[in-house]
Amino acid sequence: MIKTERVLHLKSCRGRKVRVVREHYLRERVPCYSGACQADCANDGKVLPGDLTHYVVPDVGVVVDYLEILEFRELHGIVFTQTACQAVQHSKGRRQYNRLRNLLKDPRHDCTLFANEYQEYSYCPREKGESQEEWQTRCVYSAAEWYFNHLAGAMPVVMVTENQEAVAQYSSLRSGVYVISFQEYLQTFWPELQAAHELYSSISQALQAKEGEGNEKEYAEHLPAEVLEAGIKSGRYIQGTLNVSKHRAQTEALIMTEGFSNKSTDMGWCVMVHGDKSRNRAMHGDVVVVELLPKSEWRWKVTALTEGQADEKNGKDGESKPLPTGRVVGILQRNWRDYVVTYPPREGTQSQTRNSQRILAVPWDHRIPKIRISTQQAETLQDHRVVVRIDSWESTSLYPNGHSVRVLGWAGELETEVQTILIENCIHVPPFSDAQLREMPVNSPEKPWKVDPAQVAERRDLRDSHLVFSIDPKGCEDVDDTLSVRSLAGGKLLELGVHIADVTHFVTEGSLTDLEARTRATTYYLADRRYDMLPAVLSADLCSLLGGVDRYAMSVLWELDAHTLAVNKVWFGRTLIRSSYQLHYELAQALLNGEQAEVLELARLGPEEKDAKLAQLTRALETLTHVARHLRAQRDRGGALELEGVEVRAQLDEERNITALVPRQPLEVHETVAECMIYANHWVARKIQETFPYQALLRRHPPPRQEFFSQLVESARAKGFSISTGSNKALADSLDQAVDPQDPLVNRLLRMMTTQAMPQALYFSTGAQPLDQYYHYGLALDRYTHFTSPIRRYADIVVHRLLIAAITVEQAASSGAALASNKDLEEMSQHINNRNMAAKRAQKLSTELFQCLYFKERDPQTDPRCVADAVIYSIRDDGVLVFVPEYGVKGPVYMKNRDGEVVSAGQDGSCQWQSGSVRRYPDHITTTSSCGTSTFRLFDHITVRISVHATHCHADRLHLEVVSNKPYRSAELEQPRSQGRCQLVQEVVRLAEEAYQQAQEKAARRPKLSKEEREFCQSKTPNLYSLLEEVRELALMDLDMTPQVCATTA
């Protein structure tokens, strides 16, 4: 090893110059991480394949400016030099550097890091008079040369650079390394990779545009990091995350101060930032530092209605104090992501330079400012949705600068809009790659999958001893849970069993499939399709506990006292099962009710045998129901909440999203299955928490904050009900009492408000929370986790691995598999929580999309389907919020319009706009005009007309207008409910298909779009069953409630 000294002149990302002297050690042996290595390098970990056509070594400039192209998984054999990586760290900051590090770590990307500056022969000290850029290029060239020689000339090596002089200088050296420009490289080696070419030209245009910028200041400069840090410490500045108001994005933003959760209305913890100069280039989600303004400049939060508003949490309205108001003085961390924008029509074009135009593209997300883009396609891509990334936002620029990444398609088309929803929620679900699929077991008619004899020896074999069956919605493909129950010791004992698909047997930790599942974290359900977390061979086949086939399972078996149902002992472990019956809910309920029912599995048997088997099955179902009732009663005593009545509870349990929610026929068997799953989750939580007190993944549901119940309590009072919120038990009891026999919707709306006041249930690592925080408020359990749906939730996969490790520790068979640390597990929990929220948001947005597409096709003035009954659930300054049960729509209804007119109801209830005034009271709102006074009370049923407010650059919104202050009644629509919703989806899908065909015919006239447009398409044909049920279920529930409802009990 050789020791030298190395002087670095660094420029920090904030522009400061730093001189650093470091001891520098040179080694003869630095691993090459190449499969073609002949020199016995210590290449452990990720290795570049030895059978590629070439390796490519990008120069510093390419890595710094074009990293996102190097991120394409199609590119192979990329060698990142230490020189280039350090340059990224210094010139682009931590965020970009982490991105590069993740790329290097990710086995799905074929690239490696070469520590060229530690390699004796590839290291070049900087020469006198040599510029930093020249030196870096020389280092990278020297590294490329080293690779060529180290691999004995067997692997062609290409160096790519954006510096034309370097191309001229180095390509003449004839050392064996080809030196070409990055553009030429892409054209020569990857001519088919259209998306990369487009991205290249988009980035290079953005870089050119940047050069030509003026220097007039539009915003105050951000303060240096040291000043910010000192200011935060001394209390002069406040640090927090910027949250731009959805409804007043131009003017209002709030800072959620550190350590504070998502309750935006707690005034004590919020700082208001008003206007874009005060916001000083900070964007939604950024971690910023603010300075408070003098009290005289503090502002009130606006409480009037805005279009599209229905989902804001509300503590107290009409706040009497202004909010602390401040201005942004610095940004600690940018939270930029990919944004979907719409290219403006021609007049939106800003300026023209050379052959590209600068346009101001409008982001789909209201909270994001317009983004300036230099493009040659401004004309052809008018009215298209395009994915863009932001490059910078200098103080001299009114808007951030960015470049386009990918074209999604015409705004307003179903497919474009669905992709928009995915990207806006950072949901990336490419088709499973061939490499991932190669990890999967084979199961084909020619080569059927068979149970491995070695596994039979290791597992507890329940195939002959246990009657195992599943109960799922009709047509369910992925059965991940089954049940069993049997009598032991001559009837003194009962054995209850829950058997879950053994997904971790097939998904090895760290495998490509595992990485992909971890990234997705959940299966994503949209209104018309789903994106699975695992490949279909597992989710619909080998991990699906289908009837009549041998399957691996993870089982929990409880031995209960048959009389008291107290638990004697619990057994956890890997098993082998064969489910005897694949029942659906209605069938199981029919058997329980003693009704005549046809069980498919018994169809071929003779009458005697059939009767005997049927009796056995019915007995098992009855015992199960008995046990479940007992368990439920136990939890009820503890205060378990039932937030939305039985129909939603079925959905709550384990997110069986497709559960047939038949509103007026709640089936007890739903509850029975749910209760068994909750029990299994609870006992597994206990087991892993006891074995790994600081490294177990659990799920907690914090108690709600009392102030968020104010609206609920006040609304209930308006109907003469008293809601007690002291404990979950008191709340559950008082909600049960708050029933209006005339109007079942009252109770439902009160439960929805309760849900709205609830925090989210969250995954966490036991080491990251004190013991008293483990409690699950909604389920009234001291510990809870997710174990029962490993096919569609990654949390369950983690929990399965923890459970196996716990069993191993218990048996002391080995030291146990390597466990994730508390820190890793907590990071994982946050990732999964984040993905779950994204999944819920995407599901909600896609449902709204379908609703809008449905109503867009109708004339609200003539089509009777556009008129519906609505219930008032909240009173605001200038209108009310209503819920439309038929379509599951929530939204504002204005009582006053911009022209100062108010809604005035006539004798027959029909409403008209008249000039007048509006007055708000706690439980009603009145309008006064020359025609008299009209009153709208909480829980009043009114009639609304639904139309679509098209916005083009953003998602369309439904607009609700009151047509009568009387309930909507129509003979024809006496029983319209579920029918209307089924029609809704069918109709939209049909129209989308027609539109698609028309578009195909017109294809010639359309601009040619890249293949990547369709990159996201997966399970494109929706399973009609799931599609209808999903939307029906969503529509049944309050849309905004969906996330919390699921979170609460599941």
Ligand SMILES: [Zn+2]
């Ligand atoms: Zn080597």
